Amino acid sequence: MNAIVQEVTQRIIERSRASRQAYLDKVERARVKGPHREVLSCGNLAHGYAACGQQDKSTLKQFTKSNIGIITSYNDMLSAHQPYEHYPQIIKQAIAEAGSVAQVAGGVPAMCDGVTQGQPGMDLSLASRDVIAMASNIGLSHNMFDGALMLGICDKIVPGLMMSALSFGHLPFVFVPAGPMPSGISNAEKTKVRMLHAEGKVGRDALLESESASYHSPGTCTFYGTANSNQLVVEVMGLHLPGSSFVVTESDLRLELTRAAARQVTRLTHLGTEYTPIAKIVDEKSVVNGIIALLATGGSTNHTMHLVAMARSAGIIVNWDDFSDLSNATPLLTRIYPNGSADINQFHDAGGMAVLFKQLLDADLLHQDVHTVCGQGLEKYTKTPILKDGELEWIDEGGQSKDPSIIASSEKPFKSNGGLQVLSGNLGRSVMKTSSLPTGEAVFKAPARVFESQHALEEAFKADQLHGDFVAVVRFQGPKAVGMPELHKLTPPLGVLQDRGQKVALVTDGRMSGASGRVPAAIHMTPEAIDGGLLCKVEDGDLIEIDSNKGIVNLLVDENTLASRQAKTPDLVAQEREGMGREFFGAIRSHMTGAEEGACSLFVEEKI
Structure with a gap:
């Protein structure tokens, strides 16, 4: 490991020793109670599956198959989350085929900072993260679930969902992205029109036409703001399926990745074959990995707060000195708008997450001895998901950038530090x-x-x-x-x-x-x-x-x-x-x- 990364990781471990142990003790107390719905009274259980079909009721009565909760942030005003409308049904079908059951445990609010920018509603944006965490906890509190899938993408939604998941640290969680929208007009063109409007040189109609050509369809906005930083950080922390963060929405590959995520979470439950609660995945090393990836890509400064709060939810204490020291050790490997001209689709086309993982691993900047939703280590995350004859598989494309102007190598980075x-x-x-x-x-x-x-x-x-x-x-x-x-x-x-x-x-x-x-x-x-x-x-x-x-x-x-x-x-x-x-x-x-x-x-x- 890089010496600075190792040093920062060790001081986080030492600083967090008492709080992390208290967290793990809490997780253990929850875990040892076994399949949770087994402790429910008959009346509790009857309420819990009253709306299920007869087959699901029969399955849930047996306590031998998992029941997976779905927390969704779907609404059809937020473009990034509009694709989630049909995900519960897709997930339920895939999990039923695996012999288990899924239920929508609850919905959480999902506001769009793009809509509220400069408006009074923006004052609720950061607070919404804590509301999302609390709302998700309410959905999971029914004690019906052996694991959960988290459906969220944007600014405060993913951190809130992560904080909630960590409070149920004895359960496995897989986070399920929905993908970016196709590229619209270039970020440079959009910025130029905004500047002209600020100077009074173009009117509102021209500005609205430009903005609408940029934000134009379902899917995540394509610049590298907090929403896409969320996806990158969560994947590097091992809570997405490999390569799933930036596969475009409404594609066959995206559909199969969603189905695969649904099947995978059943394997991770205590009733499956690979019990992996989220408390085992999110530890000091995975948090440092998330920070390194954020810095290597010039990601959102919002994560100087969100990653701190997420880590604290797992009993891990991180501060800004950790970010600063890790930034000094981390080369800048990507040029994605606003620190470059490319958008997130172009980053993905240049090799995306698989190349980023490979370059960071080759530079000894990521901890390999971590757990993920796909097992131990990060080797699987250096591979790219594809569909071959309709079947999902991951292939090794060599880990080299297809466009060095967007993704650099660790030997020749854009900058020597993370910025x-x-x-x-x-x-x-x-x-x-x-x-x-x-x-x-x-x-x-x-x-x-x-x-x-x-x-x-x-x-x-x-x-x-x-x-x-x-x-x-x-x-x-x-x-x-x-x-x-x-x-x-x-x-x-x-x-x-x-x-x-x-x-x-x-x-x-x-x-x-x-x-x-x-x-x-x-x-x-x-x-x-x-x-x-x-x-x-x-x-x-x-x-x-x-x-x-x-x-x-x-x-x-x-x-x-x-x-x-x-x-x-x-x-x-x-x-x-x-x-x-x-x-x-x-x-x-x-x-x-x-x-x-x-x-x-x-x-x-x-x-x-």
Whole structure:
């Protein structure tokens, strides 16, 4: 193993020793009770299979065949999840052919950040992850199931499903993707139209036509944001079938992979031949593997929170220093938009996950001694799924990129590091995605322009009030303040200013996620402004220094001046906490941890 990867893994193991053991003890207490529905009373069991057909009732009465729960995030407004409409029936048929039973255990909400960008509903986005975890737990709590299939793809949905699955760590789980939509117009063309619209050079009709040509059919959006980062991370952690993440939706190969996933989970139950609970798969090494793959591909910065929360659900404690050190050891192997021009379909066509696995394994960057839904080790994941005479099989294509401009080799990477930098200073701690930055943008010092929302900056841009070089400070956007919305309305105006020759950067306690690009952005600042972070004392004109080479972000104002300033606290209730259902989420917001602790409300210790 790479020495740094080994060192980081070992310190995670040591740091997590007590919490991981407590988690495994909890899993063991649940497991030793045996087939769970066997402990149900006759009335419980009758309710549990009342809607089943006679054959399934007969099977479930015998306690010799598994009952597989299906947790689905289907809705037909979210393009990535619309294909899941018919998956339960496909899964039930495949599992019946294997001699077992499947039931839909429950549905979870699935919101689309693309729809809510810049809208009040975006303030519920991050909190929805915890709601999804709780909703999934409710579905699985009926004690009817020997394993489960998780149907989810997008931003908060997969992390929420993962957190729930890990709370049922004694059961096996297989995650089932639905695939990306076919490629639409190029990302470069889409971005160009957005910039033109931001400058007022094209109208709404042209912008809508461009967006509709990009997001145009069922399936996952094709840029490499959080949704596709989810799929890649979950596969590298061993919870997908090999090569299944980016097979296009509504294809014969996708159908057979779904059927194979259904059959496979029955083998992993305690009634099958290869009992493999998820607690055995998700350990410190698989979490490190997931982080390495994220960094090697320039994936979503949202996972600096999601992977932390997912790991914590398994008793594993990860922090940003782990991400930073692993980034220094991990070469950047892909160029997928926004850190390149290719989309996820082109990545798949260039060899996709099989090539990525092979290159990372050859560089000794992935732990091989891990468990997956396909057994021990990662060798199977270096192979590509195909249909041959209608039958699913995996073939070895050599592990070499078919397009070196999209997937590089570990010997000749695009960059020597993974492009994620942790910044620390008197403003707090934050992360910066550097994989998409132009050369020379790593060091920045300029006066602050302070805004209390992304909308305020957009208004200043439209009023032609943003001149010269500056650091945009967009504060009171953190988890406790307003739920930590995405701030992508900032991207077009800041990009336009860059194109005009101005040097601009961003400091915020909000999020920019997987679509963050060429603007230097110190994001996820913690402690957040409303929780005592120094951001609440920044004023227009204050000098801010950002240096991603040295890992620093500082407010260059003397201590006496700062001590004399009063912290600014806007009225968030009327502006950002009411309407569109946000008033129901006050309790979740108030219990959210900081960004580095996963921005999670589920790990609060109960006080008796």
